[in-house]
Every structure is written in C-alpha cells, then in structure tokens.
Amino acid sequence: MQLSPAPRGDFPILSRTVRGESPLVYLDSGATSQRPQRVLDAVRAMDVEHNGAVKRGAHQLAEEATIAYGEARERVASFVGVDPGEIVWTSGTTQSINLVAYAISNASAGRGPERFRIGPGDVVVVTRAEHHSNIVPWQELCLRTGATLKWLDLTDDGRIDLNTLDVIDAHTKIVAFTHVSNVSGAISPVAEIVAAARAVGALTVLDACQSVPHMPVNFRDLDVDFAAFSGHKMLGPTGVGALYGRRDLLDALPPYQFGGSMIELVTMEETTYADPPARFEAGTQPVAQIVGMGEAASYLADIGMDKIAAHEARLTAMMVEGVQKIPGVRLLGPADTAERTGAVAFHVEGVHPHDVGQYLDSLGVAVRVGHHCAQPIHRHFGVFASTRASLGPYNTVEEVGVFLSALAGVRPYFRLED
Template identity: 55%
Template sequence: MTTIAIPQGMPQYDGVPRFDVEKVRADFPILGREVNGYPMVYLDSGNTSQKPRQVIDAMREHIERHNGNVARSVHQVGTEATEAYEGARAKVAQFISASTPDEIVFTKNATEAINVVAYAFSNAAPGSRFALKPGDEIVISEMEHHSNIVPWQLLCERTGAKLRWFSVTDAGRLDLSSLEELVNERTKIVSYALVSNVLGTINPVSAITARAREVGAFVMLDASQAVPHMPVDVTDLGVDFIAFTGHKMCGPTGIGVLWGRHELLAEMPPVLGGGSMIETVSMERSTFAPPPARFEAGTPPITEAVGLGAAVDYLTALDMRAVQWHEKELTAYALDALATVPGLRLFGPNVPVGRGGTLSFALDGVHPHDVGQILDSVGVEVRVGHHCARPICQRYGVPAMTRASFYLYTTVEEVDALVRGLEQVRKVFD
C-alpha cells in the first residue's frame, strides 16, 4: 500500500502547529500550472479543492494493484479491496471522532447524504419517530446550499409537513431572535450549514441543539465547508447527523459521508434497495443489514474511498488546527485587502471572528460574470453565480456574487493577485 509522506517537524506558535505553505503547495501538481500565460491563482476551493500527490498516488496504486469488489469475494484481491475500503471508513470515523466506524455511511457526495436522511423520514412507518405527517415542521436557514433546501422541500411535498427557516441578518449571521418560536413542539428536524458556502459564516450549534432537544427534534449539519477547514468532533457537537463531501477536503469527487448516531441509523429504514444492503432475500420479502451496509446498496465508490482515506491521512498529518489557523490569518489579511477595492460590497461577516475563508462580494456596476472572466484572463480562478444558494442572493438583492474561497495551499501573494485583478476589472468598467 502507498505510504503517505508528509513533512514532519512543523513549528508551533502559542501551542498551535503551523506548516510551511510552500512545502504544502509542492504536494499539489496542478498549482504549478499557468492559466492564460499567468501563474494559476486557484481561489475556488469552496467549489472543489485540489488534490495532493499522496491522494493521486494512493488511488493509482489501488487501481493498479488492489482493484477488486468489496464484501463479496474470498480471493486475495477482493480481500485487499475490502480492507482498503473499510480502512478508509475507520480513518474518516477517527477524523471526526465518531464512536465507531459503523456510524460512517459512504455516499457519492454531501447532497446524497442529506437525501438519505430526508428519504428515510418519508420511508418511515407510521408511528416511527422518523415518520412525518401534516402539521409537522422542518427548519432550515436562508443561507443554505440548494442541497440542504430542495430535499426538505420534496420531503414536505411527500408528507404534508411544513418548511420553515431562520432568516439572516445584514451582517451575515443567523437571526436566532425567534429560536423558541421557530423550533417548537411541531419541529421534527433542524438542518443547517455549520459553515456557509457563500457567506463564510460559522454558525452556532449549542443554542440551536439545546432548543431542539427541548422539543424532541433531530439536528443535522451540512458540514461540507467545515470538515475540510477546521477540527470537527461529532461528539462535542452533540447533533444527530452530519454530511460532508470528499472533493472539498483534498479527496476525489464521487465520495461523500453521512455520519449519524448509531442508534438512529439502526432505526432508519433503507433508502436504496439492492445488493450488499440486505440480510436475507426471498421472493416474498427481504430483511436488511445493519448500518452502514443498509445504506450502501450496490458496488460502492471503492477507489474514491481509498482516495478519501489518503486525504484524511494528509490532513491529519498537517493537523486541522494548523489548517484552521492558516485560513484564519489569511482571511484576516484578505478582509483588509478587499476593503481597499473601490465599490466592493462584501457579503457576510466583515471580521475574521466566526467566519471561514470564503469571501463573496459584488463590484458596483459590474456583473459577476464579467468579474470572473477578467480575473481568469490574468490567471485568477474564482467562482461566480448564485453558488447553488439562490435564496441568499435574493436576501441581499443581487442576482449573483463573485466568490473567492481559500484553503491550506492559498497564500498571501494569491490574495494580492486577486486584489490586482479586481483593480483591472475597475479599470475596464470605470
């Protein structure tokens, strides 16, 4: 198997480990390329992160040397594939401090993970604590990604439940002033982003979870923008489910994670039927395997799981505290730098406290698509559009936004390149 080699001996400051960002960047082959004749400045990690050599090599070696199907063969290659797949599950469980690897369900992305929970609610037998009926309520927030809006809308259509949501303040924070009214005895599940993919806001957990517990509601977090960027401990969070995706945390596309408290997963009905998720099958009826197999019908994303396991190894060796600190310093620098750009309107918190390294903005008089094209012409890669979160664009009265999102390989010099690129945009449109 591939050995994940990470530079060791990282310095520490105030007890927080640090890493050499240039050494880290050397692990990412794509960061050495050019775009339109300029060194590529990749500021779209909130969309998808780049992949280090260690992940690429681990996936290549698995395909070349250990490619077999899992949980259905007694031959050597099949055994090796099963060990690699379940080994990745164990790594993910340890990474987020799950009680057992059996709490980790592999999906193809965070969207599917959220849908698994939503469809389990609609598949639940009457009388089950997962069953919904007319009059029940689901609570989300105005800043959600579409993947944490649409599944709940569809669930409400199927069951007659009602969808409600937290509003967002002008400063980009959740408005909790109506928490007790919004989360009430009719609420069955509260699902919201731990970190906003547009505003960068790190949302509170303890107050919302405490209120949900008072009324007997479940809590789910979309942690897609959290797990890649900061230490996440599901035990400390005290929620019931979280969802995240591999491709935003140095891993491949096609692999995501649903974590759920084991006793809840054991009670939830399956969503997809087929091979591997069954216990017994007859022509009359079937019984189902315990979790996580119950929710992993068919051949799973084996090579992708191996890649995710390698990504977890990489991030663990760097230390997520170091990743978080790097991004916090970078975000503070970027907030000050962007404040110098004339006509720039920042959406979300304008201080580095309680926010991550995702900065969305608009330039007066310039459509975000024009901003993105001009930045691309000088090698600066950002995302433009509504970022699969159209309601938050509507909240702030804009059709779209430009978003720069940072990660562990982003540098201060790249922030400077963004600012220079925005100055070019101003010259074109002034």
C-alpha cells in the first residue's frame, strides 16, 4: 500500500480482518479515530505503573500521576497554540460547549460579570451546518434566559453563506460555529465570521473537533474566544476532550459544576473558587485518558500537521471525484476540494444509508450511516440521512480505491442498475 504519514504499523487494529477475511478499510475517523501504539502504551502505563490521585497525595504514585497530568496539558496546549492555563479538561466537545453555555447561564442569573450576561432582546447565532452539540446547548441557553437563537445559512453545496452574515448584529452576544462540517467537510470562513462577531462585541465559540486532527490549528491565530475539541477524534482515547478559553475570559467566567478540586476555600456559610482551569474541573478527572490525549497530540505533532493535511487533501480529491462518477450517487458537500476536508457524505438513490453501510461493511469498508447528529444540514440537502466516509492520517490511496469500487457495487447489488 502507498505510505501514509502515520505509519500503518503504528495502529494494531488496522491489521485485522473483518466479516470473514476482508482487510479492514477504516473510513470512519470523523466519528472516532484509531489509536497508535504510543497512545495505547501511555494509557496502559498510567493504569499499571503510575495510578494515583492527581494533586491529592504526597506519595510517589500521586506525584508521578500529577506530573503526567500536567505534562499532558502542556502537550495539548502547545498542539493548538495556546497556554496550558487556557486548556480545561472535559469529557469531549459536547461537554466543552455545554460548559460555556451553562457558565453563561449562571452569569446571566447574576453570578457573573455583565460581559457574559444575556437575556430578552439578545441573540445567539449558530449556523445550519452545526452538529447538534453546537445547536442544542444554545437553544437551551435561550430558553433559560429569554434570548433568541438565529443562524447563518448555507449555500447549495453546504458552505456557510457569507451573504447571511448580517444576522450578526448589535443584538448578538454569542456566535458559535463549526470549524469544519462533519457532513459536508466544508471548512468555515473563520476570519470573516470572527470579524463580524468582533465588530459587535460578541463572543465566539468554535467547534474544532473536525479540524484539530486534520490540519494545523492555532486558536490564537484564529482569534476565537473559546474552542472545543475531542481526544477520540485525534487518535486519542474516548471520554476526554478539552475546552480552550482566552485566559481573561476564563478568569471572569463563573463555574458550572461544583464539588471537589475546583474550590479555594469552603466554610459552612460560603465557598470561593479556584483559578482556571481548576475552577472548571470539578471532581476526579480521567487521568489515564488525559495522558493518552497528550500522547496523541505529541504523536500528531511529531508527524507534522502540514504533512497530514497535504496527504488527506490528496485522498479527499480522489474520493470526491470518484464518488461523483458513480451513477445514482449524489455528493453532499462541495465538489471543489479547496477549503474542504475528507469528511465525504453522499446519498445513494433508492438505497437506505443503513443498507449502504451494511453492504460496504460486508466488503470490509467501515463508514458512518445516519444523520451524523446533524439533522438541519441534512434537511438542507433534502435528505434525512446519508452515508459518510471520513479520512484519517493512516488511510491510503489503495483504500480509497477499495471504497470507490465497493460503492460502485451498491446499486447493482440492490438491482437498481443493469
């Protein structure tokens, strides 16, 4: 097979066969990525050799765990171009976005500064391209505060329509948007959206879980206020992710979960809270998974995100072109591969996406089926669900060829083609 920037031998699972003797062709990295041996080893070492309570003990195991915990924060922060104190550990992108939304809700109830307070007459702006985790928390915030939810619309091929930027106006307090659509693969015009938000003093919240694993990302350069991403989409463990927040904003933001590890002083009458990021990390953290996420960030950095982005761009062009050549298959997303990633969704005429996925799986090709937790953009395309193939740094030209050959066989298998 043609070499990938992430050596195939680093990923034990990619050597297995499925559905009999079919070699696994894994094209579902947009849902969850596979993990290199380095990450597996780092997690195991924490559990087997260094398991201890972080920041809560004076013994050697606690000391080793605390050091590894801190080093992981430094690695992840460096990977996205920010300071360690601006990285808050969460369970993933969903919790990260909910953290911001609920903290703003607490501020709006009088527990935080005016800059975070919203209410009737104020507006939260999202886009029609969002994953549900970047729509529903803001809908709920609006229900709790009386604010109004509005959205940027999309072009026919699923890109954010800059002609709808005027929805961001003097009433807008928050603009939350995806860096890369998990359906269309389109890269959002971050600079233009951030500029529009800055012009009216609105906060920006970026869902970066589909960008951080696939291209160089520097949150400082993007000039966003908050950003969320997940470990399991960037070759790391499940159950862990991070929220980036500008330090001055984290300093002023009230907490949203309460308990151990996030306090400064507790009396029976009142409590004061720790400085960020500890203020937002109540309870026991998933230490081994955090260490694994740190190792994943280092693994990707060692390869080079420029190399990964260039490799995936070549495969994306091959995949997008090939999908469009297959009769009865409709690409959902831009045919122009500029400003696009390797999340390639499509609709097969006359065949339910679940049937498409099962047929491909019978040939060893793993893809995602359903609405991908993004129903509004599917409605935009006039469908309720789709099949999605999504690339990772370990995929090869040969695997894309296997996928395209298998996809070409779907409609004939269901007797929809001669």
